């Protein structure tokens with residue numbers, strides 16, 4: 545049976561997948577089963593920070609797997625201790641880390657931190673923003689501010705309030721049950737929408753005034769993707785240090801790992817927020833395995849050694865400039881930070897296309913780019929995301945923009 549046939553027969557069809565079976569990758573390139581090459585500007589949705597098959601990851605995987613792969617969290621391991629110290633150092637304000645396996649699970653930890661923090665004063669509600677995305681667990685879809693992810697999975701988990709991304713709306717939603725505000729500093733799935741500095745500062749002040757936690761979901765925008773270790777710095781309000789941060793995606797460069805950080809600050813009960821989740825309150829069998837942590841340490845080391853934060857900022861500027869210079873009538877703008885870039889597109893049709901094709905503009909363009917050898921990720925109906933690895937080269941960015949230019953030359957805007 546072909547790969548397609550095996551999927552159709554044996555894999556639950558919960559994903560709208562592209563018609564492409566990938567067989568291998570190296571750097572910014574992947575190859576399909578027939579040996580055709582594609583430029584990968586998806587990085588497995590902002591995950592493969594070092595691209596495919598990076599030697600530093602191969603080395604860390606091989607060395608650690610020959611020593612100790614998994615122990616559970618019944619015991620201490622050196623890689624977990626070192627990675628926690630390293631991540632805490634990157635935040636620049638002292639806190640402590642809990643390791644999970646994915647982004648949704650990292651956020652679950654933040655929800656539990658918020659509830660535990662609010663419980664003594666009867667507070668449990670978490671305010672999140674419309675357009676946000678926080679994962680596909682039941683609490684994750686309740687937190688997510690998009691109706692489509694909730695549909696058919698009612699009743700929603702109680703205690704989440706989704707509001708428009710304005711300070712007035714958040715303020716109006718705060719009440720004596722509110723424990724925390726959770727935001728993505730740059731909304732990724734929602735269309736690459738950075739929050740602005742004034743809004744983020746306002747959220748920090750609101751949380752301080754009401755004894756609420758400010759939580760950042762940096763699963764997509766954190767740990768280098770924006771050209772900075774801290775995703776919220778891209779909003780222009782680096783001083784708005786949160787009380788909790790979730791990470792996943794880029795942290796393991798492709799090896800599944802998630803984590804959350806809780807700030808070392810006093811709580812109403814007297815202890816530190818970083819110590820609030822005491823023994824027996826939260827756990828996972830796999831989270832923070834020596835193998836995952838050794839790989840994550842190698843990823844962070846490589847980002848530092850190869851100056852990949854600087855490369856991220858430089859390639860970002862190059863892509864923004866080149867995409868803007870295309871002056872295509874189909875492109876409405878490019879936004880984001882670092883290598884988390886979103887191109888807003890107008891509705892369009894292909895020259896010679898007769899009648900509607902039932903696709904969103906983002907999907908229509910993504911499929912054509914794939915045909916022409918460039919992989920990108922849609923975000924919503926009108927945005928395509930460029931998410932190349934942090935070590936993408938200048939020539940690869942030129943190549944991607946050339947494919948985009950030649951493809952857009954086949955399109956005509958509908959309005």
Ligand SMILES: Cc1ncc(COP(=O)(O)O)c(C=O)c1O
Pocket residue numbers: 589646647648649651677678679680728732733761762763764765792793
């Ligand atoms: C901001 C954000 N939070 C959470 C998640 C969920 O992460 P995961 O798919 O690893 O559960 C995602 C995934 O796209 C995300 O972009």
